[in-house]
Amino acid sequence: MTTVALDGRGAERGAEAIVAGARAAAEAGIGLRVFGDPERLAALTGVGGIEVVAAQEEITNDQEPVAAVRRTPEASIVLAAADVAEGRSDALASAGPTGATMTAALFALRRMHGVRRPALALQLAVPGADGPPGLLLDVGANTEVRSVDLVQFAYLGAAFSQAVLGVERPRVALLSVGEEAKKGTADVVEAHAELAASNGIDFRGNIEGRDLLGGAADVVVTDGFTGNVALKAIEGTARAVAAAVGAAARSNPIAAIGGLMLRPALGGLRRELDPDTTGGAILLGLRGVAVVGHGSSGPEGIANAIRLAVRAVDQRAVERTAALLERSGATRSAMRDRKEPE
Amino acid sequence: MTTVALDGRGAERGAEAIVAGARAAAEAGIGLRVFGDPERLAALTGVGGIEVVAAQEEITNDQEPVAAVRRTPEASIVLAAADVAEGRSDALASAGPTGATMTAALFALRRMHGVRRPALALQLAVPGADGPPGLLLDVGANTEVRSVDLVQFAYLGAAFSQAVLGVERPRVALLSVGEEAKKGTADVVEAHAELAASNGIDFRGNIEGRDLLGGAADVVVTDGFTGNVALKAIEGTARAVAAAVGAAARSNPIAAIGGLMLRPALGGLRRELDPDTTGGAILLGLRGVAVVGHGSSGPEGIANAIRLAVRAVDQRAVERTAALLERSGATRSAMRDRKEPE
Numbered sequence: 001m002t003t004v005a006l007d008g009r010g011a012e013r014g015a016e017a018i019v020a021g022a023r024a025a026a027e028a029g030i031g032l033r034v035f036g037d038p039e040r041l042a043a044l045t046g047v048g049g050i051e052v053v054a055a056q057e058e059i060t061n062d063q064e065p066v067a068a069v070r071r072t073p074e075a076s077i078v079l080a081a082a083d084v085a086e087g088r089s090d091a092l093a094s095a096g097p098t099g100a101t102m103t104a105a106l107f108a109l110r111r112m113h114g115v116r117r118p119a120l121a122l123q124l125a126v127p128g129a130d131g132p133p134g135l136l137l138d139v140g141a142n143t144e145v146r147s148v149d150l151v152q153f154a155y156l157g158a159a160f161s162q163a164v165l166g167v168e169r170p171r172v173a174l175l176s177v178g179e180e181a182k183k184g185t186a187d188v189v190e191a192h193a194e195l196a197a198s199n200g201i202d203f204r205g206n207i208e209g210r211d212l213l214g215g216a217a218d219v220v221v222t223d224g225f226t227g228n229v230a231l232k233a234i235e236g237t238a239r240a241v242a243a244a245v246g247a248a249a250r251s252n253p254i255a256a257i258g259g260l261m262l263r264p265a266l267g268g269l270r271r272e273l274d275p276d277t278t279g280g281a282i283l284l285g286l287r288g289v290a291v292v293g294h295g296s297s298g299p300e301g302i303a304n305a306i307r308l309a310v311r312a313v314d315q316r317a318v319e320r321t322a323a324l325l326e327r328s329g330a331t332r333s334a335m336r337d338r339k340e341p342e
Numbered sequence: 343m344t345t346v347a348l349d350g351r352g353a354e355r356g357a358e359a360i361v362a363g364a365r366a367a368a369e370a371g372i373g374l375r376v377f378g379d380p381e382r383l384a385a386l387t388g389v390g391g392i393e394v395v396a397a398q399e400e401i402t403n404d405q406e407p408v409a410a411v412r413r414t415p416e417a418s419i420v421l422a423a424a425d426v427a428e429g430r431s432d433a434l435a436s437a438g439p440t441g442a443t444m445t446a447a448l449f450a451l452r453r454m455h456g457v458r459r460p461a462l463a464l465q466l467a468v469p470g471a472d473g474p475p476g477l478l479l480d481v482g483a484n485t486e487v488r489s490v491d492l493v494q495f496a497y498l499g500a501a502f503s504q505a506v507l508g509v510e511r512p513r514v515a516l517l518s519v520g521e522e523a524k525k526g527t528a529d530v531v532e533a534h535a536e537l538a539a540s541n542g543i544d545f546r547g548n549i550e551g552r553d554l555l556g557g558a559a560d561v562v563v564t565d566g567f568t569g570n571v572a573l574k575a576i577e578g579t580a581r582a583v584a585a586a587v588g589a590a591a592r593s594n595p596i597a598a599i600g601g602l603m604l605r606p607a608l609g610g611l612r613r614e615l616d617p618d619t620t621g622g623a624i625l626l627g628l629r630g631v632a633v634v635g636h637g638s639s640g641p642e643g644i645a646n647a648i649r650l651a652v653r654a655v656d657q658r659a660v661e662r663t664a665a666l667l668e669r670s671g672a673t674r675s676a677m678r679d680r681k682e683p684e
Binding site for chain 2: 062064140143144175176177180182183184185186188208209210211212213214222224225226228229230231232233234235236237238239240241242245248249251252254255257258259260261262263264265266
């Protein structure tokens, strides 16, 4: 049985969402060690496959993550990450603050050999598209990156897409402001040239923001600032358009009847626009699996985050990513460039 | 009568779109000098207020803009920009390639005193929102900027919002990956600190990508790489969601009837999602007015681009922007930092 260490604190929708999500995952045969306040997690006591581990401290969204993780060893997310590092759990999942989760995971699980910076990757739901949604990375782990990082992200994303999402030969693209090889920042242009010359990856060149939802690539690579803004712009736009359709359906009685008749057919769209569906982002480039749920995840989102973590473990995502990186040589040039200690 | 120099070449939807757009603008009492192929623009000959000026060359989207503008003095966009610089027209409008339009405008109209980099600004349509849509800048003029540029963009955007969009006291925000002052790239963090300490601007701090359509700010400032990606991600998402709603309405007979009943109420939404509605982006920070239409503009989009240019001239946008910049001191610190020759 694969066991996930789950942060039992910090979810915006409270311990109730965590309890319900953990129960759903346990029913699917997943083992869980849930770190948090035993009183608030009391409903999990005695549930088969679930163990509640007391964690007295919590890191909140307004704390600086690095300092908070360093000085709060009893925080639920720090204990959960240590549980994975020490081999009691197989993967980490959290619906708490993204920064604290990433930092705790990075400190406890450490970077893969040769990886300069881990990246946060998320599947973008594509309303109405065929095939699996594309993977966007980095969506927020690194606000500033260099070309060598973008090249590594391409390999990290391709390996994950292949191992966990089942895309046989992932098409990889760089996010930029035009399709031409010379469009974009100096780092994007340099990464484009390196990826175009690289082996072991199906590089399709640049795509623009409007193609993010078009199924043009299986893996889209960008820096964590642009990726985070783009991801949230997509979420915000989808929500605004959906709200405008709803408002139109409330604007007069005929439209209201039309809206009711259309509603069942819109079910799939609503599901795709729901952040709960993807279950969160995965931190790639570590020696272990760490999934960061959407902050506003409900039970379904938390259960999906746990399932994603299990899939990554079962598909040996870390080992397969390390093997691809090794074959590609992308870590060798990175090792020459890197400044940070490993 | 305000006269606009219009590039009569390069529109993706051809000379027909330009002819129809120019006619609509002329009917509204706007003077036009249209630069292009007299044969393809023949339908404009004799139309009151319109003069066709022969321009034998065209700069296409696949040419490098700076080199192309320099070596093609007879290109329609170069002649049109010169027409404004030499005072025969009051403003420039184009639905041709964005890079060539920006470069021709920059070379001919030149930067305002103290402005390091002009920025491309665009109103974001907000489905269902009250009040005027927010202005996003830079949406693509500069892929890499420093904090001093972001601070200048804030003043350029605020002045335009006030002068042309009629927002009495524009609320200005920085686009970042979190609301806290320390979130974002080093340049964003620095710009935040400078704007928070600045006078003459109503700075509201950082907003995230999901707030771009939420009416949280009248002016949203970012670099041209992020702004371009965000803008296109918004366009692509709106189109994908609208297409998914359409597909749902075609999925079964009951949904189809519902879709028909809802359709009239959705009219406003469709208009708001249509890039033709805004009529294009305006290049701020120059000593003249230059509007860059959406590449895929139809007649309505081209007419709106022309109207936007006229509004900027009539509202004395350039003079008012220069005055705000002067009062703010934002150009003085920029002058100390700048490296480019004026």
